Amino acid sequence: NRQFAVVGLGRFGRAVCMTLHHLGYEVLGVDSDERRVNQAINDEIASHALSLDSTDPSALREAGLFELDTVIVAIGNFIQESVITTLNLKEGGVPHVVAKASSEIHGKLLKRVGADHVVYPEHEMGCELARSLTRPGLLERFELDPDHSIVEVVVPVEFDGKTIADLDLRKRYGLNLLAVCQDGKFEINPSPVTRLAKGWLMVVIGANKCIDRLPV
Amino acid sequence: NRQFAVVGLGRFGRAVCMTLHHLGYEVLGVDSDERRVNQAINDEIASHALSLDSTDPSALREAGLFELDTVIVAIGNFIQESVITTLNLKEGGVPHVVAKASSEIHGKLLKRVGADHVVYPEHEMGCELARSLTRPGLLERFELDPDHSIVEVVVPVEFDGKTIADLDLRKRYGLNLLAVCQDGKFEINPSPVTRLAKGWLMVVIGANKCIDRLPV
Ligand SMILES: Nc1ncnc2c1ncn2[C@@H]1O[C@H](COP(=O)(O)OP(=O)(O)OP(=O)(O)O)[C@@H](O)[C@H]1O
Numbered sequence: 001n002r003q004f005a006v007v008g009l010g011r012f013g014r015a016v017c018m019t020l021h022h023l024g025y026e027v028l029g030v031d032s033d034e035r036r037v038n039q040a041i042n043d044e045i046a047s048h049a050l051s052l053d054s055t056d057p058s059a060l061r062e063a064g065l066f067e068l069d070t071v072i073v074a075i076g077n078f079i080q081e082s083v084i085t086t087l088n089l090k091e092g093g094v095p096h097v098v099a100k101a102s103s104e105i106h107g108k109l110l111k112r113v114g115a116d117h118v119v120y121p122e123h124e125m126g127c128e129l130a131r132s133l134t135r136p137g138l139l140e141r142f143e144l145d146p147d148h149s150i151v152e153v154v155v156p157v158e159f160d161g162k163t164i165a166d167l168d169l170r171k172r173y174g175l176n177l178l179a180v181c182q183d184g185k186f187e188i189n190p191s192p193v194t195r196l197a198k199g200w201l202m203v204v205i206g207a208n209k210c211i212d213r214l215p216v
Numbered sequence: 217n218r219q220f221a222v223v224g225l226g227r228f229g230r231a232v233c234m235t236l237h238h239l240g241y242e243v244l245g246v247d248s249d250e251r252r253v254n255q256a257i258n259d260e261i262a263s264h265a266l267s268l269d270s271t272d273p274s275a276l277r278e279a280g281l282f283e284l285d286t287v288i289v290a291i292g293n294f295i296q297e298s299v300i301t302t303l304n305l306k307e308g309g310v311p312h313v314v315a316k317a318s319s320e321i322h323g324k325l326l327k328r329v330g331a332d333h334v335v336y337p338e339h340e341m342g343c344e345l346a347r348s349l350t351r352p353g354l355l356e357r358f359e360l361d362p363d364h365s366i367v368e369v370v371v372p373v374e375f376d377g378k379t380i381a382d383l384d385l386r387k388r389y390g391l392n393l394l395a396v397c398q399d400g401k402f403e404i405n406p407s408p409v410t411r412l413a414k415g416w417l418m419v420v421i422g423a424n425k426c427i428d429r430l431p432v
């Protein structure tokens with residue numbers, strides 16, 4: 001079974017720890033702040049938790065981080081610590097180092113020192129929120145590639161009372177209907193005679209320019 | 217056209233501002249830190265940017281925030297400021313206040329003072345990263361409801377060289393194949409005679425317990 005470590009137990013790091021731990025994986029939480037380590041132990045979000053300074057390679061080695069397959073570096077506000085920690089881990093032989101970045105330049109530095117994967121959690125969620133605010137009827141978007149998506153939309157008033165066959169989404173909009181949802185319960189591949197009602201949800205797949213023509 | 221304001225120009229707040237601004241919406245950026253305001257003006261991520269203390273209701277009124285339809289409160293580390301700001305905005309008559317929270321208790325307080333929508337960006341992305349690390353073959357998951365999802369998976373070696381018709385995913389796994397992807401280009405509704413190759417991507421929809429049976 002794979003073992004993980006998370007360096008930096010802030011909001012993001014704790015969530016990574018907690019999820020891995022609840023999925024049954026062995027995960028070690030590390031932070032230079034004693035209180036955060038004790039918090040992680042009390043909240044039982046990791047198998048173990050240790051206080052150490054991750055910019056010190058010998059501390060990482062003694063704690064066994066160099067033997068692990070994947071380490072997540074979740075330090076956002078201290079770019080120097082984040083970058084030095086990532087370098088230490090790659091030089092220590094860790095195959096997969098995932099690091100979070102707070103800016104483009106932070107991300108570039110992390111890539112330079114060998115981070116295998118860089119994530120921008122705050123930025124990505126900020127963009128996602130902004131997009132959802134501008135198209136309130138478009139609830140979620142699952143981007144397949146730059147031109148195609150799957151979207152969950154609120155059934156617009158124009159579609160109220162019409163059957164799926166009536167709407168003929170493929171011919172009129174170039175979209176495939178995948179599922180409809182009434183009161184939180186999804187039905188996949190609904191029958192063409194299903195009559196839609198405004199306020200229901202529907203999930204469609206197609207080109208983005210076709211999705212943009214939906215009256216939502 | 218709807219107007220927005222973002223209070224708190226950290227990583228998350230800046231991304232919300234920038235995205236709304238690039239989508240052509242009028243957005244006002246607000247922060248108590250003069251440097252963050254100047255940064256937002258220099259980077260052209262908002263239509264306007266102002267320095268003010270959002271815990272002061274008269275400062276919010278003078279800046280015109282009470283006339284807006286939607287305000288985003290993106291203050292995470294200062295719970296008191298975040299909660300007071302949200303209360304000010306709701307008392308000032310703003311119809312939609314979206315606030316980010318750093319913990320469950322922070323979220324509860326925000327709901328109590330009238331936040332219309334609470335988001336947990338770091339927590340949500342931390343959970344998402346952890347899940348993606350444990351099933352490397354499962355690239356993205358789009359949850360429809362607690363029991364059904366759409367997932368993007370790497371075509372496993374077991375499916376290499378087989379046609380979609382051979383695989384008969386609906387009968388053998390209870391899943392519908394929506395799209396396949398070769399070298400970054402998606403094909404929606406691929407023909408049943410398409411021969412899959414390991415390493416390609418495929419997007420399927422179905423019950424989570426059916427998805428879990430895929431050899432990825
Ligand atoms: N050298 C170090 N060794 C170990 N932990 C460290 C080191 N430097 C910082 N940390 C820890 O990293 C954690 C996250 O730090 P930071 O404040 O940068 O995160 P953040 O980006 O605001 O996190 P989040 O958004 O996830 O809350 C803190 O708990 C901090 O104590």
Ligand SMILES: Nc1ncnc2c1ncn2[C@@H]1O[C@H](COP(=O)(O)OP(=O)(O)OP(=O)(O)O)[C@@H](O)[C@H]1O
Nearest residue numbers: 224226227228247248249269270291292293294297
């Ligand atoms: N009373 C206030 N009025 C206006 N701005 C404020 C106030 N209090 C804090 N801020 C600003 O809110 C911004 C975000 O603060 P904070 O450090 O809490 O965010 P954060 O959760 O770490 O953000 P992110 O993760 O998005 O970087 C800061 O730029 C800070 O100056």
